[in-house]
Amino acid sequence: MAAQSVTGTKARPSPVRSTVPQRMDRLPWSRFHWKVVIALGITWVLDGIEITIAGSIADRLRDGQSLGFSSSQIGLTAGIYLLGEVVGALFFGRLADRLGRRNLFLVTLAVYLVGNGLTALSMNFAFFAVTRFIAGMGIGGEYAALNSAIDELIPSRHRGAADLAVNSTYWLGAMIGAAANLAFLNTELFAVDLGWRLGLLVGPLIGLSIWGLRRNIPESPRWLLTHGRPEEAERIVDDIERQVTKEGVHLDPVPDSEAVTYRQRPQVSYRELARILFRDHRRRSVLGFMLMVTQAFLYNAIFFTYALILAEFYDIRGGTVAYFIFPFALGNLAGPLLLGRYFDTLGRRRMIGATYSFSGTLLLVTGWLFAEGMLTAVTQTVLWCVIFFVASAAASSAYLTVSEIFPLEMRAQAISFFFALSMLFGGVVAPWLFATLIGEGQNPWRVFAGYAVGGLLMIAGGVTAFFWGVDAERRSLESIAAPLSTLEVEDGDGDGASEGDGGGSDAPAPGLRKGPGRS
Numbered sequence: 001m002a003a004q005s006v007t008g009t010k011a012r013p014s015p016v017r018s019t020v021p022q023r024m025d026r027l028p029w030s031r032f033h034w035k036v037v038i039a040l041g042i043t044w045v046l047d048g049i050e051i052t053i054a055g056s057i058a059d060r061l062r063d064g065q066s067l068g069f070s071s072s073q074i075g076l077t078a079g080i081y082l083l084g085e086v087v088g089a090l091f092f093g094r095l096a097d098r099l100g101r102r103n104l105f106l107v108t109l110a111v112y113l114v115g116n117g118l119t120a121l122s123m124n125f126a127f128f129a130v131t132r133f134i135a136g137m138g139i140g141g142e143y144a145a146l147n148s149a150i151d152e153l154i155p156s157r158h159r160g161a162a163d164l165a166v167n168s169t170y171w172l173g174a175m176i177g178a179a180a181n182l183a184f185l186n187t188e189l190f191a192v193d194l195g196w197r198l199g200l201l202v203g204p205l206i207g208l209s210i211w212g213l214r215r216n217i218p219e220s221p222r223w224l225l226t227h228g229r230p231e232e233a234e235r236i237v238d239d240i241e242r243q244v245t246k247e248g249v250h251l252d253p254v255p256d257s258e259a260v261t262y263r264q265r266p267q268v269s270y271r272e273l274a275r276i277l278f279r280d281h282r283r284r285s286v287l288g289f290m291l292m293v294t295q296a297f298l299y300n301a302i303f304f305t306y307a308l309i310l311a312e313f314y315d316i317r318g319g320t321v322a323y324f325i326f327p328f329a330l331g332n333l334a335g336p337l338l339l340g341r342y343f344d345t346l347g348r349r350r351m352i353g354a355t356y357s358f359s360g361t362l363l364l365v366t367g368w369l370f371a372e373g374m375l376t377a378v379t380q381t382v383l384w385c386v387i388f389f390v391a392s393a394a395a396s397s398a399y400l401t402v403s404e405i406f407p408l409e410m411r412a413q414a415i416s417f418f419f420a421l422s423m424l425f426g427g428v429v430a431p432w433l434f435a436t437l438i439g440e441g442q443n444p445w446r447v448f449a450g451y452a453v454g455g456l457l458m459i460a461g462g463v464t465a466f467f468w469g470v471d472a473e474r475r476s477l478e479s480i481a482a483p484l485s486t487l488e489v490e491d492g493d494g495d496g497a498s499e500g501d502g503g504g505s506d507a508p509a510p511g512l513r514k515g516p517g518r519s
Contacts, residue, residue: 016230017259020221023237025156025476026254030244033162036153039214040105041166042206043142046112048173049180049203050139052325054081054132055307056181057196061128066193073125080129082427084115084136085143086420092141093416097409098267100227101149102219104412108145109214112138113204120197140423144416147403151411152220157474160343160400167396168336174329176202178322222477226408226485228264260478262485268410276410277417281481284405287468291352291398292418294461296426298363298454299395301434302384303328308438309447314377324381331385335392343397349469352397353462359391360458367451371444391458398422398461405470408483430454 027033054077061069061077069077088108096104115135122128147163154162177199184190184199218240221233241251268276277285310316310324343351366383369375375383399415406414433453437446472480 015261015263016225017256017261018225018230018233019254019256019259020225020230020233020237021260021476021478022254022258023241024153024221026251027155027240027244028249029155029158030240030247030249032240032243033154033158035213036150036217037162037166039210039217040146040150041169042210042214043109043139043146044167044170045173045176046142046203046207047139048170048175048329049177049206050081050116050135050173052174052177053180053196053199053202054078056177056185056322057199060185060192060196063192065191066196067122067125067128069125069128077129077132079428081132081136082423084133085140086423087133088137088140089144089416089419089423090140091137093144093412096141096145096148096412100219100223101145101152101412102217104141104145105149105217106214108138108141109207109211110138111135111141113207114138116200117204120200140416140419143399143419144412147399147415148223148412149217149220151400151403151477152222152408153217156476157344159404160348160397160473161340163400163403164336164340164343164393164396167399168333168340168392171329171332171392173203175326175333176206178325178329182322222408222483225262226264226483230262260486262483265409265485268413268484273410273413276407277414281406283468284470287464287470288398288402288405288414288418289421290461290464291356291401292422293425294356294457295391295395295398296422297430297457298359298391298426300426301430301450301454302388306384308434309380310377312438313444314380316377324377327381328384328388331389332392335389336396339390339393340396343393343400344473347471347473348397348401349465349471352394352401352469353466355390355394355397356458356462356465358462359387359394360455360460360462362387362390363451363455363458367448367455370451371448373444394458394461401470401472404472404477404480407481408477409485 058074061067061074088111092104092108112135115131115133115138119128119131119135122131150163150166151159180199180202184195186195189195190198218236219232221236224230224233224236245251306325306328307321310321316324339351339355362383366375366380366387369383370380399419402418403411403415434447434450437450439446470480478486
């Protein structure tokens, strides 16, 4: 550990100098990074499975041969799961900044496995509701801990593409969930009260299969460095470098002149968190809010009412809906995978602004064609695939943005804060609004009004990105938002640097060179 310096009667850790962030960023893509992406990215797959299966078992839960829930109880369970995600994100997000990324991404996976496993054993509404809340807490906590860990472990020149690819796997989970529904909800294969229970176990089984791999993912060296554990951070990076060199890669040493000085500091208080978000980085906070909330509104509005559109306007119901979900999910999966690299080459600002604006414009056009009665179920699905090929990359970039534009010591809390806002605005308002507008399927122009709101919101998000976006591509996290522990060293015993313009300073941490572009 670093030596202690004493001022009066109070001991403070002495500053330490380290090249850990620079060593992490100069690594080539390797087996280690594949392991990180697979072990941690599974969360999005699990959430896709969870949402798809939970949304399809409503009829089974209402059936008198099963639990016999009322329609209002079914609707309430969806809200309970959402509330669990919000509470889990906020609770576990703060713990991830305090106790470490690795500790929390093991705990949150365990919470999800227990919650969903117990849901499959439900015998009454109260038990079902409580276990859905627990499962939601696990998934919400996963988002905060995992996005932080992935960003801090992936080299800067690959961070955008890797983040988008990981986030897109939600739709791989949706495809798995749709396939599971075709099997487990088939009453010729499984009893009414058994199939849905088995379907809910698909996610936990996948989670258990990845548990061993996740246990071998190390703590974020960046987090260790800012929490008084520099020797452990150095050992982890040494080990990663040994793994990379065994693959035949030569690594040039990082000169000591690039070292950054850190001093361990207390956890960010709620008051300090509010100051950083709403004063020091308020322009970045507006950017994060616009990107997260607008994409959540779009997705929750379209995806959760997709089956209603097919049923009320095209008379496609029951298991047949799954066949329309597959191409929709495939377009969402392909978009970030194929477009992701351009967020690292053409740049964040251009790609985020373009994908948001383009998908919003396409939604307006498609909504008008729908209202005019010019579409069939097939052509509407084709157009959705095109729109969400682009919109999926946009939505994934929102999570990337909020995970890289705030200081390390509050990264997980920033992610959880904007995730919670997006779920409350998009997850609660959008499905209710669109379900109301759809009604009995008699007035498509009412639905167009909802599409217009979603499209205009996406365009607004794109405009915000063009003007206030951060050029974070191929830049170290420390140069995008200096860690508060480096600001403490620079400012002496102060509580961190404030940004004079109130919009989000881009001054790099001491000893770090700022990358090209402004933000």
